[in-house]
Amino acid sequence: MLNLIIDTIGIVCAVGIAWCLFRASLPKTPEDGQDDQDVLDDYLRKITHVTGLSAYDTFRIAAEEWRISNQIFEKDFGIYLASQTIPYYVQDFIRKSRKHIDEMYVGSGGFATNKKLAIFFSFFTLVFWGGAVVLCVYVLPIIMPGLSGELMNMQHMAGPP
Numbered sequence: 001m002l003n004l005i006i007d008t009i010g011i012v013c014a015v016g017i018a019w020c021l022f023r024a025s026l027p028k029t030p031e032d033g034q035d036d037q038d039v040l041d042d043y044l045r046k047i048t049h050v051t052g053l054s055a056y057d058t059f060r061i062a063a064e065e066w067r068i069s070n071q072i073f074e075k076d077f078g079i080y081l082a083s084q085t086i087p088y089y090v091q092d093f094i095r096k097s098r099k100h101i102d103e104m105y106v107g108s109g110g111f112a113t114n115k116k117l118a119i120f121f122s123f124f125t126l127v128f129w130g131g132a133v134v135l136c137v138y139v140l141p142i143i144m145p146g147l148s149g150e151l152m153n154m155q156h157m158a159g160p161p
Helices: 002-025 037-051 055-066 070-083 088-096 098-107 115-143 145-156
Strands: none
Touching: 002 115, 037 055, 037 088, 037 098, 055 070, 055 088, 088 098
């Protein structure tokens, strides 16, 4: 029974590792090079989360970089609030800083792509499966020598009559 519990825990850990590695291997941006509105909104949200700036401040920084007048900037930000349409200068700002945004966001607590988590689950799985093997092969026969012989006899009798 103990062996079954330990094996179950090991399988759950292995599935957890496989899931984390699968999620880490997923592409973070579309491969076709075209920015989707959802991807841009996601990057804008990441910028505000990592830097602590508001979306307004991010728009203002992008407008200063492109030398956009304050009136056009205010109008574009109002359009963004109404329809979630991101102007070209903010899109360019996001495209240029995409790599840095990903690095900073993963470093600030991205769960699915955290390499330390994958290492932890790998070590956790090895400890449980290794512990189960040591327990079943070396420890249990020493503690209960009669039980191991009975289990061997039961395995032979487990077939059809």
